[in-house]
Amino acid sequence: MPTKPKPVEGEKKVFMTGNEVVAWAAAAAGAECMYGYPITPQNEIMHYWTRLAPKFGLIFLQTEDELSAGFTMLGGVLAGRKSFTATAGPGNTLMQEPLSMAEMMRLPAVVVIQQRGGPSTGQVVYSQQEVTLTSLGGNGEGLRVVYSTSSHQDLYDYTIKAFNTAWRYRFPTFLLGDGYQGKMREPVVMYDPEVRGVELVPAEPYVGRPGTPGVDRPPAHLRNAYSIEEELYEAVMELVREYEKVAPEIVEHEAFGVDGARVVAVAHGVVFRAVKGVVRELRQQGVPVGYFRPITLRPFPADALRRVAATGVRLLVVESAYGQLARLVKEALSGLPAEVHGLYKPGVLVGQGEIATRIKTLVQGG
Amino acid sequence: MPTKPKPVEGEKKVFMTGNEVVAWAAAAAGAECMYGYPITPQNEIMHYWTRLAPKFGLIFLQTEDELSAGFTMLGGVLAGRKSFTATAGPGNTLMQEPLSMAEMMRLPAVVVIQQRGGPSTGQVVYSQQEVTLTSLGGNGEGLRVVYSTSSHQDLYDYTIKAFNTAWRYRFPTFLLGDGYQGKMREPVVMYDPEVRGVELVPAEPYVGRPGTPGVDRPPAHLRNAYSIEEELYEAVMELVREYEKVAPEIVEHEAFGVDGARVVAVAHGVVFRAVKGVVRELRQQGVPVGYFRPITLRPFPADALRRVAATGVRLLVVESAYGQLARLVKEALSGLPAEVHGLYKPGVLVGQGEIATRIKTLVQGG
Amino acid sequence: MAEYHGITVETEKGTHTVFPELCKGCGLCIAKCPKKTLTWADYLGAYGTPSVRVTNGCNACGTCQMVCPDCAIVVVRKAKAR
Amino acid sequence: MAEYHGITVETEKGTHTVFPELCKGCGLCIAKCPKKTLTWADYLGAYGTPSVRVTNGCNACGTCQMVCPDCAIVVVRKAKAR
Amino acid sequence: MARPVKILLAGEGGQGVQAVAEIIAEAAYEKGREALYIPNFGIEQRGGVSLAFVQVGDEPIGPPRFETADLAIALSDRAVVRSRPYVGPETTFIYDSSIGTNHLPQGVARLVAVPAIEVSKKELHPRVFNVMILGAVIGLTGVITVEEAKEAIERRLGHRFEKDPALRELNHRAVERGVELVKGKL
Amino acid sequence: MARPVKILLAGEGGQGVQAVAEIIAEAAYEKGREALYIPNFGIEQRGGVSLAFVQVGDEPIGPPRFETADLAIALSDRAVVRSRPYVGPETTFIYDSSIGTNHLPQGVARLVAVPAIEVSKKELHPRVFNVMILGAVIGLTGVITVEEAKEAIERRLGHRFEKDPALRELNHRAVERGVELVKGKL
Amino acid sequence: MQIQPAMPRSWRPETKPHKFCPGCGHGIVLKALGEAIDELEIQDRVVFGCDIGCSLLSWDFFNVDTVQTHHGRTTPVMVGMKRANPELIVVAYMGDGGGYAIGTQHLVNAATRNDRITVILVNNTQYGMTGGQMAPTTLPGQKTETTPFGRDPELTGYPIQGPEMVASITRDGAYVARGTVARPRQLKEFIKRALQNQMAGRGFSFVEALSTCPTNWRTNAEDTWKFIEKEMTRYFKVGEVKVPPELARGKGEREDG
């Protein structure tokens, strides 16, 4: 669609809510369709998208539920448009059905999750309780990519990256934020990806290519159902192999102060902001502490974390959930004698005071 | 309902399919309502239930989908009847929505999962790919009980136990089988639980108790939505505390030959049958190998497995999935230097030959 | 049961009582009153916004009571045959 | 494209061809034929069950062709004005 | 540990292999032995090859599907193809001599053609074809006796035999003829 | 690391605390400082107490919610109650002197009553009550200057001021009066 | 004691003022329901199920056993409950989003099965709780957060005709009506008849209530009434749509409020 105006030209710094950032970033990433169902705290992504739509020729449909949002999204993908949706909480639970189809058929798609409190309706505000669901949901092996953001700049950068990852590798890709990120305002630099040298991976139609099927070209016959066990085994193993092949290209993390640390705090999302502040301050005070932030929760930066853990540090997982990140950490560290401690606050932000206290206790061997 | 005839009187040995076993066992456990939606390979549970229904005064409704099956089931539970449903694959994915409500509201419920191949529609036959989904599905912390069966006798015994666990502890309880178990025929002893001294935990109504609410008694005001973060935090932590308190009473496993073993194979479900045969035979041949079978996948028998792993054995996780059981194992063994190896065959049964070969290689240090 | 403190005004046709603790100041009653006899009050309602009060001309039709979503108005009509 | 091997019978009004490779022996055509001129054949169909064949009296109405779910029958009517 | 006997039956939808498998397993069970039977199934309601896995032994049976059959019986060309993954050097492989097949497995213990389709058509009745196969399995494995097979048939079809005693006779003859067919083939 | 200034504003739905928070954060941002603002929200669309968390500093802001405010302003009794978890020994706690409350926090750095409601009613107009509060925050924290506040107000309401210049005047007076109100209170 | 508010007996005074916004029609619908419960004297047998949507704000509204369920899922919860204990009189209370969007399959299938439950669906032409997005009931041209330039029927069709749809798939036992909070007395009568129909075991009972949402409509009281009385009724016809023959002959004729 080269004639449409670019949603973001050049580069500019703005002050806005995270949900607005996502809407702009998706448009900047070349997304053309958003299909979605309202749920707090992601609603404003749809609100902004519908306002951008007429200006930039974008498509929007509010569907009848999240099942439909997910499946219409895949319809858009099949037709050759970069499509995405956004949801949260119980909507994320439902979203696993369409996303499991995307996994099996290896369809790209971008899903923004603004976590809220769970289980069930829970609360509409904030948590990190959708880590397991987003990383491993559905009746399969979790062959997907999950980026966990912790700032508006992340929201912008990784929304763009999510579209590229999804369309490059053809695994459904999630952007995992939360209600606080969605609703807060902070500065962010928006840019035209091309200005930064980020090439946008183009979308190709899966159906409706030129020519008559069976005459000029073979028909596209896309399926997700297999008749016998061995047939599916082959299909799944093929997916797994591909996933494991590309995982090293996708995986991302951020670490600080891990060399010589006695304690390394592991956190993601907005909790990471709290951890980062505490760790940097304690380091300045000379406390031997570092942090490790997985940016991709799936694939998980296991190798990098294993290298950190192998130095004999104690790990403290800090999260607004009851051990969901910790589960990924423990899996990653299998076979290593590293202690993994947890500071779990499902549904509430973890205070910097308690993080500091806990770290200090651990440093002192408590 | 003391006037109704007992579905199973005394004790008797029969030869039937696993799905039929489940229907009889549910009736014997005092279940009164089944609400369900067809899906292979669990259909016959409903088929048998509808045939038992008129004889034993049982209630059945085929709902419009699995969401409805789960929520009608919870309606039955609220009205004071032991209610259950059965599903598989994509149906299990959808079932997480109602089950997350049960978790939040601490409602008992029994859900039979006959796993099939995934992700997506996959195949309708067999797999162990619903371990993560069943143990940790939904937007929460996985506060539920999962029994994994590996024989018809298990199906009978643990169906009865599942109802008792659910109604005693008020956590939703899953019976995790698979299509092979559902469709195969083998001998099983059916019995009236009371004959074996198993007391059936009674169901109590949550609504419609005697008296006028607000006049004779407070009204039941049951909710799953909370307004602010701290309120939900308290509610979730209360659930977690209760869950952790009762977990030691619930957790179950089975082990053999682990003392002095160089390799311990870990497996559940029908794969365990294969592992058991191989391990017992190798043991007879003098190979230092044992097995560990988690019967509850959630809560996971972590302590027991840690004791095994602490002896320095190598573990081999064998499963018809790509590392789903292994993930639970690795989490459980956090901090221990035990090697966890995997023999993963998503969607197909693992052959005894390859299990034996792999074990021998590991015993020899390969 | 909680006791509410209504502000009762005797009207020609009966009494008109407003319960500021319940009134959220939505104005539905004012807009719906066929006689246009309701107006904003200077006492505040439940949310600290102005409540309502009756002025002259109320015919005790009860419409305001009926449409109030918060049961913040009670209109009592004088018994006719008295 | 695969070539099919039909068994063609000349009837009074035209030709009647059955493709056993396609025929699953459901019998829908037999039951629906207005002239009751179709019957089980001794050649087998796609699933190893008997296929069908036309007997005397076919009026080439094409009903059997129309209702066959597997396109296993072709009826050709002789051009009238010949 | 004594291993169970592992039998694979494979045929077209209408050939009745599932009934044979069920009868064998149930008869063994009734006789007090351990038994397990599982059909294959897939997405289609009809049209595929029908496989039946039967195991009979004296200790509880292990996994429901086995890697290698002791005895495999394939009754159509497609059935031969579908059986091959379950066939090994220890397998006795039986197939119907009337099916034109190029897919016979190599390197099995024994490869035996039996004219079951022909015999059932000519001597008995096509409808008892599968009962003859039952006889053949019994003849080859001895997992149940002819008597036990007859009792199992009686439990299944007794109500029909009431009305038509000749049918009983036909079934009995079919079992026996099946046993005969394979006599000396091992 | 220089810590940001942490401001909590709490009021009833109609009192306009979110607008104040937004103006402060945006003005700080425009001035090139780091700023973060987040409202609280819950299940109800209306009726609850409205909380606003604002942070202004010179380095990127940490978590969006803080444990302890440097400055907390509560404008109703319920707001006082909801603010208490965010109040500590370092907190300057401001409340409106007209609200009858028994819930004032103890052990804070300073506890200051300001007659904002009364002044806004009597001297200005109830609708600029929140602008006065804005002035008070500026007066107490200096996170932005009066000039910057006025510019921020201009960006928000400029289109309305075009039609009604008196309104601009009123708003400016309100900011200034807010600053005055707290002068010397620290 | 002074004059006290005329709350229905079945309301729970401890939780009043309730949690709905000023001028919200939910309050009027729930007053009608409360009065119907009082008049039928069934407070001890009613179970009230509320959806997610603003209806959830009524989870502690009544002195009646209450279950708050999931968005769109109140119908199946109440169906399962009623089938498990037919002595209960169950009310499924939901919004237009819950009933006509995410929960349509439940509504349609409960209606088809003629489940003996009473569904009260509050049609406020949008999604109240989530801040005012389009609903299947949104009027052509109406601005919502997801139709910021007005709902375009070319793109998203016309407002769904819920009671008419339910009528098209039910048989004689069903009761179907559309009321409005602008006529509270009639609305109460419809609700009462819907409950009576359930009590008589005849069948599925459905009342759509046109309702106000000044918060998301951004209307003052005057415009609120205008929207519900003039705009909404252009698309939604108020009245009984289907009345079982027995009920038609019985008491409880239509009254206008």
Add this chain to the structure above:
Amino acid sequence: MQIQPAMPRSWRPETKPHKFCPGCGHGIVLKALGEAIDELEIQDRVVFGCDIGCSLLSWDFFNVDTVQTHHGRTTPVMVGMKRANPELIVVAYMGDGGGYAIGTQHLVNAATRNDRITVILVNNTQYGMTGGQMAPTTLPGQKTETTPFGRDPELTGYPIQGPEMVASITRDGAYVARGTVARPRQLKEFIKRALQNQMAGRGFSFVEALSTCPTNWRTNAEDTWKFIEKEMTRYFKVGEVKVPPELARGKGEREDG
């Protein structure tokens, strides 16, 4: 070359005989669809979406781009596709379970929104693929695996009136009809008109096809025809239910097969 089978050009011969059971009506419906595609010359623009249910067996049936989706979800997939590329002519093909049970919300809302898609729904009165359970379309007294003693309308109601329901919630642009495999020519005509209606951009097009399932009905050919022609038509009226004015005046009048 000898006489060759009269397969529609758009069928894919490589996958024939197809995977449906002997006597399955799906084959007749798909022949009608294939012929309609041929006659309209749209093989290069059609995208065929099939549901889970026996309809999935058609995932490689046509020389037409095809997507097999999830149970009940074909409607949204095709809606999303059509909106993303309106040049495509999309067909959502599903069973009565997929359309009237698990996917009702999608059907109802796509109809309400007047989405420009064509839905073909095969009504075989039960769930074929899973072995013959009750569907919303099961006839009173009909035995299925989950109504082993016959469907009892007191417990589970009467067969759903799908096209009538769709008609009740659509406006002028929609095309709604019910055909039957017992009248293949008429069925083809209905399907053709449904496609034409989409091509003209008028609106939602819906054809329910009464269809046979000898496998689960356990009927021989004689009884199969009897059931569809005599039993099913007692509850399901064959014919056009809603025809856009433009289409009514146009070509393609109803023909009986």
